Amino acid sequence: MSDIRYDLLHDDYALIAPERLRRPDCFRGGSDDSAMEAFEVESQRSCPFCEGKEYLTPHEIFAIRDNEPDKPGWKTRVVPNLYKAVQIETPWKTEEVGVYEKWNGFGAHEVIIDTPRHLVRMDAWKQEEYFNWLFTLRERLNDLKNDLRLVYMSLFKNHGHYAGATQPHPHTQLIALAVLPHRQVQLLQHAHRFYKTHAHSLFESVLNMELQYEKRIVAQNEAFVALCPYASTFPFEVMIVCKQSRASLHDLGDDALDDLGEMMKRAIDALYDQLGEFDFNILFNTPAMQKNAQTEDFFDDTGAMWRVAVRIVPRLYRLAGFELSSGVKINPVDPDEAARLLRNSIEELS
Ligand SMILES: [Zn+2]
Numbered sequence: 001m002s003d004i005r006y007d008l009l010h011d012d013y014a015l016i017a018p019e020r021l022r023r024p025d026c027f028r029g030g031s032d033d034s035a036m037e038a039f040e041v042e043s044q045r046s047c048p049f050c051e052g053k054e055y056l057t058p059h060e061i062f063a064i065r066d067n068e069p070d071k072p073g074w075k076t077r078v079v080p081n082l083y084k085a086v087q088i089e090t091p092w093k094t095e096e097v098g099v100y101e102k103w104n105g106f107g108a109h110e111v112i113i114d115t116p117r118h119l120v121r122m123d124a125w126k127q128e129e130y131f132n133w134l135f136t137l138r139e140r141l142n143d144l145k146n147d148l149r150l151v152y153m154s155l156f157k158n159h160g161h162y163a164g165a166t167q168p169h170p171h172t173q174l175i176a177l178a179v180l181p182h183r184q185v186q187l188l189q190h191a192h193r194f195y196k197t198h199a200h201s202l203f204e205s206v207l208n209m210e211l212q213y214e215k216r217i218v219a220q221n222e223a224f225v226a227l228c229p230y231a232s233t234f235p236f237e238v239m240i241v242c243k244q245s246r247a248s249l250h251d252l253g254d255d256a257l258d259d260l261g262e263m264m265k266r267a268i269d270a271l272y273d274q275l276g277e278f279d280f281n282i283l284f285n286t287p288a289m290q291k292n293a294q295t296e297d298f299f300d301d302t303g304a305m306w307r308v309a310v311r312i313v314p315r316l317y318r319l320a321g322f323e324l325s326s327g328v329k330i331n332p333v334d335p336d337e338a339a340r341l342l343r344n345s346i347e348e349l350s
Pocket residue numbers: 043044047048049050051117118119169
């Protein structure tokens with residue numbers, strides 16, 4: 001059983017989830033070619049996310065398929081995380097422990113299996129696979145926002161060992177909580193203050209500035225722009241921002257969703273071209289899901305002050321003491337140069 005603890009010293013939350021320790025780490029093994037080959041064969045043989053292994057996962061919550069659940073024949077599939085950090089069946093209650101405070105681990109923890117294809121890199125995904133993946137994420141968001149207890153959803157993808165993945169089969173995770181982490185409160189309050197002062201969103205200002213400056217733009221289509229953020233915290237970080245006033249994935253129609261998929265594909269293809277095999281995280285900037293005591297100051301302005309944005313964060317090295325103690329990341333690559341190289345790759349690949 002997990003719990004969410006309030007960190008009195010740092011004014012933040014920690015999720016204590018001992019079950020996560022028992023996860024199999026499928027990336028362990030040798031690094032030479034024959035060891036890699038053996039690893040690939042073995043990882044596919046025992047993979048619970050492969051087509052035909054549906055019996056190895058809990059019952060599916062959602063799938064893009066024409067036939068009955070928990071059978072082969074799907075394009076994407078969503079299941080509860082077997083090694084969940086939080087669970088929806090837990091009744092929601094808080095407890096004081098001396099000067100501390102904790103909540104039991106109520107929430108949702110789901111795995112989105114992005115494709116039936118094992119070990120396929122995202123640069124080998126077709127445009128249709130990007131759409132199916134994003135369509136599935138939008139469906140889960142739509143469904144979970146009906147649970148009025150859930151306030152925050154973290155939607156993310158870990159690819160590779162350095163990015164924290166323990167399963168090589170392409171998958172995305174969703175963790176929804178009944179509390180909004182303080183970092184999220186700060187970000188949303190910051191965006192709200194800007195909106196109240198300027199009568200337009202922070203994202204609009206940043207996009208206008210970047211579109212005018214041009215040098216950090218990687219690519220764009222009708223609904224989305226891919227750019228290397230001015231203050232990128234990781235080398236070759238790419239942010240994909242919606243040009244339209246849409247706060248969350250569930251506000252996007254199918255055309256905009258397809259545009260997002262296209263921008264992500266172009267950015268990922270260019271990153272692979274520049275970096276070769278690399279580990280990365282993909283982070284969706286989901287806004288608060290419900291109005292409550294934590295969010296009442298800004299919740300009603302969410303649509304005007306927030307924008308759909310997705311960050312692709314290459315994990316080229318491990319975070320060290322300075323980053324952990326100060327919270328400030330050291331990035332050795334100028335974002336202008338990263339954008340120039342990614343644009344070159346896009347040109348060569350097209
Ligand atoms: Zn697999």
